[in-house]
Amino acid sequence: MGLRSYIIRRLIMFFPIFLVSSAIVFSLMHLAPGDPVELMFRGAGKPTNPQIIEEIRERLGLDRPLHEQYFIWIINFLKGDLGYSYLNNRPVSQLIIERIWLTVELVLLSEILALAIGILLGVTAAIKKNTKIDALLTTTSLFGYCMPSFWFGIMLILIFAVKLRLFPTFGAVTPGATLDFWGKIIDNLRHLFLPLMTLTIGMAAWYVRLVRSSMLDVLNMDYIKTARAKGLKEKVVIYKHALRNALLPVVTSFGLSLGFVLGGAVVIETIFSWPGLGWLIVKSALARDYPVIMGTSMLIVLSVLIANLITDIVIALIDPRIKY
């Protein structure tokens, strides 16, 4: 089977994968026992008239069987209709559009930074294998990898905001400040710094481990010995011959790592009150705002699926060894 038919098959496979993933998200939402209408009106505001409750159920389509509800929901999702928030009756799509760029900014910068750190330190550790530098880098990356991100974020707040008073810890911009264009960007970057560091450490540590071990594998291969035997400079051997192949696992795991970073962003946005999608999900989860949780989490899942699709295609294009 050729490259083209592989890519076409992978594209076609996207649809069943999307359906199964959305069905998983939908059924997770319905794991909990109890009536969603019951949840909508917890406490005081609950209408006592059973007829009104019945009407609400009907209006929201909650009286239909689950699989019908699922298909209605997923068709509406694909049309861009994500329903209305239970809390303030605003369209979920509007809530998402207001916040999505802040999450994109945080996640993309974090992924780039983590990659840069991971490749740089991973290669260094591999070249200096079994030296003190390698031991230091390996230990540090293990620490970073095991670090509970929410705690690390709070420790950064404690050091850089509470003690040193260097960075703000709340939101994405200074409220009420009148700034010019560059002032706004700098203000935003200052707000970004601590959440970005928190989000990056785990991923960077993971990349260091990945790059180190893949680099060590590659450096043991015959063609590297050949390159050295030819008398090529060590720099050329490492950066031109070895690194290119050592980065393949990094490309392969891009989709997976994006999912990891997006998951991390959900937690970290909440710590720093960064008003992106993650904070929206946690706030909605605490308030049981069903349509918002569903719409936002499905959007994140969809972006992870697309990232995986792109990863698979890119790998097929750049690695001629893969046979299909």
Add this chain to the structure above:
Amino acid sequence: MKPVKEHEYKERRIGRIYAMWRRFKRNKASIVGAIITSIVVLIAIFAPLISPYNPKTLNYEMSYHPPSKEFLLGTDSLGRDILSCIFWGARTSLFVAIIAVTIEILIGILIGGISGYYGGIVDEILMRFTDIILTLPTILLLIVAVSMFKVRSLIVIATIMGILGWPWMARIVRSEVLSIREQPYVEAARAIGLNDLLIILRHILPNAMSPIIVLATLDAAYYILYEATLSFLGLGDPTAISWGILVSRGQGVLQRAWWIATFPGLALFITTLGLNLLGDGLRDALDVRSRI
């Protein structure tokens, strides 16, 4: 070849365990991991005996007491002793990890076993499904799943974690089953007419134990981290004493009482570090291929 006598067989077995132990202790990091993990387990078991105070006793006169001789790690806003809270929190973490890992192993063995043993279309479908769950961000799915529960008990949270956490286990069990399935002794078992379930349980799984143990150790760290994260976000069991809840209580009062958020989080960090070191050490000692 002479038939192996019972006592000789035992000796060989002991020899094998001894060899594993030698490989394990060669690496200092794994010893550190084993010690940390044992200490956490002992603290969890003996929490009521070793805690200096009752972690739920409120003592308003002693609120925001900094670390001192009396309260080694200080007290929180309501005068609760942080050290005692950390000791009892170890129980919560361990409880959740044990339940989630058990569920993960059961589902993983079931799906991975069926997939590897039967192969073909069943394998194809199950592994596709496994891969899909693998790509989705676990913490997001956890938040989605627990959000609609009115009562979030530790058991509910741990069960959901196990239900979402089995894909790697299934893949590892599958690949072990695949490599063992064609061995002569399994063929022999099939030839004498043992049924499939018995073959999987009695003849294949015991030989797949090593990677299962390694993965379970590493995943236990994840579950402990996830439970703490959910609790931190306010989506955990509000009645449990969890390290995550303790950290979130400290977040608002960092200026006034830095110790409330710092020490419980440190306990969490050390625990996950210990389990990871132990898992890495076990992987080398049990000679599991490094694909986990």
